[in-house]
C-alpha cells in the first residue's frame with residue numbers, strides 16, 4: 001500500500017513523461033544468427049547497442065514512475081531510431097537480407113515498437129494531455145580519436161519554442177547541481193537529424209508533444225558511483 005502511494009506520488013510529479021530506449025540491447029533473434037557469425041565483439045561494442053542506456057532508462061523509470069518502452073534487438077539488425085528509407089536503417093550485416101526478409105524484420109521488430117509509442121502518445125494527446133518523450137541513448141566517450149566533452153547531451157528542435165525552453169531550463173538545473181555536470185544542447189548530434197522523436201514531432205506537429213533525446217556519456221554510465229549520481233540528479237532535475 002505504501003509502495004503504491006509512493007508510486008502515485010511520483011506519477012503526479014511526472015504525469016506527462018514517457019521514456020523510451022531504442023538501442024537498449026544487442027539481442028539477435030535466432031533466425032538472424034547466421035548474419036552475425038564471428039561478430040561477437042562488434043555486437044558488444046557501442047555499434048551493437050547503446051551501452052548502459054537501458055539500465056539508465058530503468059533507473060529513471062523507477063525514480064520517476066514513468067512508463068518505459070524499450071527495445072533490445074541490436075541496432076545492427078535494424079535501427080529503430082532511423083526512418084524507413086534511411087541509409088542507416090540496416091547495417092552492413094543486415095543489408096544483404098532479401099527484400100521479403102527485410103519486410104518480415106520490419107513487421108516483427110520495427111513497426112510494432114514504433115506503433116506502440118505512436119499509439120500511446122496519440123492516446124494521451126487525444127485526451128487533451130501533453131506528452132514529454134525522453135528517448136534515452138548513450139554515446140561513446142571517444143569517437144574517431146576525438147574525446148567528447150560532455151556528460152549529457154539534450155537533443156531537440158531549436159525551432160520548437162517549448163522544447164528549447166525545456167532543454168535550457170533542464171541544462172541549467174543539471175549544471176547547477178553539486179557535481180556540475182557538463183550538459184550540452186544538440187550535442188553530440190543535432191536534434192533534427194533523422195530519428196524516432198523527429199518523426200513523431202512531425203507527426204504530432206501543432207500538438208503539445210515534446211520529443212527529446214537524452215544522450216548519456218558511456219564513460220559516466222560505466223562508473224557505478226558516477227552513474228548513480230548522474231541518474232539521481234537527472235531524476236531530481238525533472239521533478240523540480
Ligand SMILES: [Zn+2]
Nearest residue numbers: 023050137138
Ligand atoms: Zn542510441
